[in-house]
Ligand SMILES: *[C@@H]1O[C@H](CO)[C@@H](O)[C@H](O)[C@H]1NC(C)=O
């Protein structure tokens with residue numbers, strides 16, 4: 691079981707408030723990396739704590755062990771899609787467990803990307819409530835970001851995922867990141883391109 695995270699009253703109120711949108715949620719799945727680097731290849735992703743009610747995505751193989759971050763099993767994720775047209779897209783979600791006087795609860799947390807204006811590297815993170823990053827899975831279950839082609843009105847997948855060392859300044863985690871544009875990450879020195887694959891839980 692993942693550690694129960696105590697979160698602030700404001701975040702809690704947000705987490706338990708109603709969202710003005712209807713999603714269809716997929717079954718649980720896990721996310722695995724495919725990489726030329728044997729340290730990252732065939733390892734799974736774990737939701738790793740970066741701040742109050744905030745998690746990033748860390749490759750299990752890079753986490754210190756034994757570790758309070760994970761029980762050694764892959765984190766479970768879901769894919770939320772809407773009945774509205776989002777292209778092929780939807781939102782990656784993860785359940786944050788928290789406790790209060792009333793008991794233990796799960797706050798569905800959507801993934802967003804944290805952009806930095808001075809860098810092409812954006813860091814995925816989960817907070818309670820709807821996510822802001824539209825993503826998709828291709829027919830081989832690879833996670834991508836769908837881009838809109840205004841000429842023919844279709845979406846095409848982009849796969850700019852990397853794993854970079856020491857992304858979180860507090861915890862020093864090695865994390866999954868997204869690179870805006872086709873270039874290599876310009877912010878962290880040690881990065882490796884990866885594919886992110888969905889596997890049924
Ligand atoms: C969500 O679904 C409910 C029940 O079908 C409906 O009453 C409500 O208007 C929907 N909300 C939105 C934002 O579409």
Ligand SMILES: *[C@@H]1O[C@H](CO)[C@@H](O)[C@H](O)[C@H]1NC(C)=O
Nearest residue numbers: 717718765766767785796891
């Ligand atoms: C999905 O995963 C969460 C977190 O591990 C778990 O609490 C929940 O029971 C799972 N749901 C199903 C339907 O297996």
Ligand SMILES: *[C@@H]1O[C@H](CO)[C@@H](O)[C@H](O)[C@H]1NC(C)=O
Nearest residue numbers: 724725726727728731732733
């Ligand atoms: C990555 O892991 C998969 C599954 O274990 C294996 O088939 C593949 O050869 C590995 N690739 C590399 C580059 O090590």
Ligand SMILES: *[C@@H]1O[C@H](CO)[C@@H](O)[C@H](O)[C@H]1NC(C)=O
Nearest residue numbers: 713715770798799800819820
């Ligand atoms: C995902 O969809 C489920 C089912 O509608 C909903 O309960 C949950 O709050 C949604 N999660 C996010 C982060 O939007």
Ligand SMILES: *[C@@H]1O[C@H](CO)[C@@H](O)[C@H](O)[C@H]1NC(C)=O
Nearest residue numbers: 838839840841842843844846
């Ligand atoms: C957009 O669609 C047009 C027409 O099908 C095609 O020629 C062009 O290569 C596409 N652009 C991208 C970036 O896929």
